[in-house]
Every structure is written in C-alpha cells, then in structure tokens.
Amino acid sequence: MNDNCSESKIGQFYNEKSVFITGATGFMGKVLVEKLLRSTNVKKIYVLIRPKKGLEIKYRLQELMSSKLFENLKKTKPDVMTRVEAIPGDITKPGFAISEDDQRKLTEEVSIVFHSAATVRFDEDLTKSVDLNVVAVFTIMEICKKMKKLEALVHISTAYCNVQLKHISEEIYSENGDPEGMIDLCKKSGPEVLDTKEMTAKIIGNKPNTYTFTKALGENALLNCGNSLPIVIIRPSIVVAAWQEPLPGWIDNFNGPTAVIANTGKGVLRSVYCKSEMTTDWVPVDVPINLSIAAAWKIGTQPSTTIPVYNCTSSTINPLTWGQVVTYLVASLRKYPMENALWYPGLSNWEYAWVNWICQVLVHSIPAYIMDMSAFLTGNKPVMRMVAQKMHKALKVLTFFATNEWKWSNDNVLKLNAELTDVDKKTFNFDLSTLNWADFMDDYVKGTRQYVFKEDLSTLDEARTHSNKMFWVEKCLQICLFIVLGRFFILMFG
Secondary structure, three states: OOOOOHOOOHHHOOOOEEEEEEOOOOOOHHHHHHHHHHHHOOEEEEEOOOOEEEEEEHHHHHHHOHHHHHHHHHHHHHHHHHEEEEEOOOOOOOOHHHHHHHHHHHHHHHEEEEOOOOOOOOOOOHHHHHEEEEEEEEEEEHHHHHOOOOOOOOOOOOOOOOOOOOEOOOOOOHOOOOOHHHHHHHHOOHHHHOOHHHHHHHOOOOOOOHHHHHHHHHHHHHHOOOOOOEEEEEEEEEEEEEOOOOOOOOOOOOOOOOHHHHHHHHHOOOEEEOOOOEEEEEEEEEHHHHHHHHHHHHHOOOOOOOOEEOOOOOOOOOEHHHEEEEEEHHHHHOOOOOOOOOOOOOOOEHHHHHHHHHHHHHHHHHHHHHHHHHHHHOOOOOOHHHHHHHHHHHHHHHHHHHHOOOOEEEEHHHHHHHOOOHHHHOOOOOOOOOOOHHHHHHHHHHHHHHHHOOHHHHHHHHHHHHHHHHHHHHHHHHHHHHHHHOOOHHHHHH
C-alpha cells in the first residue's frame, strides 16, 4: 500500500477497489491509469480497448503500458503493472460489445468508473460525433446501473460545451438540446443527409462545432437518465502537457497547442490569428486527472442528490493571454530549439484575419511552393505545400477559441480542494495558483521535442548551433529584401 495512504482519505477510498476506464488509450486516459497505479492501492484497473485487425488485445495493452509515461513506475513499483487488465470492446457498439464474461466481471467487481472515451476532433462528422459523445454516454450509464458495488461514475466533459454563454457556471444547461431526439434523428436521416456542411451547421446552431455540441448533449443525457447513479462531471478546458507528474512536459499527440508548438519549433508556422489581450484557458493534463480522482472520492463518500459539475479551468485563478502564449513560446523555442528546423523560431500574432491571411501567404504558402519546386527539380518528393495546407486547416478550426474568451465559475473546485487533507493536496494536486506559465512553457517545449518528436535532449547543443545559423540566414535575407525594396522605391519615386 502507498506510504501516504494511511493519512490520505482519497487513498483509503480507493484501497483494494476495482476501477473501470473507457478511453484509457487516449492522452488523458494514460495519465489516469498511471496515476491510479502510482498513488493509490487499487485492486484492479479494467481498461476498455478496441480490438484492431491483426492485433490481439493483449498486444494493444502492452502497447499502452510501453508508453514512456510508465517507465518510472516500472522501476519503482513493477508489481502494480499486473493490476491493469484489458476488456475488449468498442464504444460505438451496443453495450460496447463487451462479452458476457467481462460484463459479469464488471458487474460484480467494479466500484469506480471513469468515462473519458470520446472523439475530440472539432470537425468530426456529426453522426460519428453523436455516436461517440452521446450514444456512448447512454451505454456507460446502462453498464453502470448493473454494477453492484458502484460508488462513482466520473464523466469527462469539456469546459467549452456551453460557449454560447460568456459566463459558464458549474451546472448542466438543459437548454442545450434533446440527446435522445438527436440519436433518433441520426437513425432516421443518416450521415448522407446530416453530415453535409449546411445541415450540420443548421443542427448545431449556436455551437462552433460538432464536438462542443455533442459534449453538451452528453451532459444532458446524464441529467435526463442518470438520476439513480453517483455521477460527477469534470469539465477540463484545453488540456496540454503535464505540469508536475509523472513527467513534466509529457505529451503524446499533436492536438491543439502542441501542433502550434511543433510547427513553430520546426520553423513552419510563422503567423497566427489571435486576440493578444484575450485570455485563453489551458490546463496541464495532471490537473484534471487529479481532480477526477478526488471528485470520485467526494461523490463516493458524500452522495449528492444532484450531479456535481467541476469546471477545471485556469483563467479564473491564473490567467494566461494569447499574447503571453506567443511571447513565452518563442522564448522557450529559442532556448530549447528543435532539431533540423527549417527556419529560426519566430511567431507573429495578428489581430485581424485579413492581415494574417496576407502574412500566411508570404511566410507559409510561397516558401512552401518554392521548397516543393526545389524538391521536384532535385528528384525529391514535394511535401511542403501539403504541410502548409493541413496546418492552415488546423489553425482555422482553432480560430474561434483564439478570438473569443469566457469566464468560468470554479466554486466547486475550490470547495473540494479545501476539503482535502494536506497529504491529499500534495498527492492529488489540482491547484493551479502556483503554476508559472513561462516555466511551464519551457517544459512543454522540451516535452514536445522529447516525447512527440523523439529528439533526445543531448542533441540540444547541435540544435542551438543550427538555430544560430538560421538566425543569421534570416538576418541576411531581411537585409537583402530591404535593399531590393529600397532600390524599387528609388526607381519608382526617385
């Protein structure tokens, strides 16, 4: 048993209990599994894993547990790794396609459920998003209603499911729509009708994308049909790299801000459209995970007649503006440059979309065409134009969030933190007030370099030398451009 468990109310709650997790192979799911193994004495962790063609479930589990995330745990507590057991299933299928034997196992043994499986693609087809983010919520409730020992069902939602409001409270907004009616519509009309751009826009109404629309419906599903269950909802904002644990800066995907860091670090991204003075909202992944673990303890030991909602956000207590993001990012990339960057790290942010469009043509599209032409002439495969197009598409999806801001209430989060013992506050920390964003950005950049690009930190000196060369190349080109423009103006107006 963990040394601190005797002083930890949360540790005592999880002691010798079995947990069921959906979405365990995702970014947040991996961190949740690792944290439960490291900081609690759970008896078993059942993880729902979708079978892949030609790959047995046990190999998919091995793939999950081979993540860099688990390396320290394997050294310090190797015995706990055997507590994780795969449950074959698929959240798009009725009953998650869980076998009768596995259903029996979950029904008899599981006390705590974390439902984090979802599509997080903003531009996902509407019908697929409904399947993954709404139908799956009804399914997990049906599974949980059969569990004999159930004490907590933690649903991972998003802070952005009510962006039609400027101030978002810790409550479920029932006016977001009828989840069952939406499911029926998908069955009757089908993807060929509903997934068209025009029809999707009409259905989602005041929501910016299918992700926020269906996550809101998922919450309404819990409100409508989960009255008999010990449900709690966690709403994280933009989930980014780890802050303190298990590895500072750990990240395993290119989603959201990580794509901006990666592309800027490689010298591909040079211009973005965002409102510098507006507040963004980032939460390091270990924060919502610790909050989720603590919230399960709270609902399990202090049952509620209503569904508690926790807005897991940073802007209320430790605000970060988009202008600061750009400043901190460029500074960190110049300290910890990526290998083989195409250009010296730099990023300009523009307040007007038309100015950014012109700049993107000049610093993204035209260089991409020139590089592709050079590649073609030298017998190499042209790829930069496609890279630039994909990058622009991804940035367009993020524009809504980079040009708007919201305020979230977080009273429930503060109250929960106040209830924790000193040991639990340290072990399951979700207090963002002490986070230094500039220092965090350093870790985030190093994490992107190390865990996403697989670039060892031992190559930093070599990368810095290359970055310095790119700096002087940039300056020489700027001088040449200045001379050419000067001569042009002399010829035209001299």
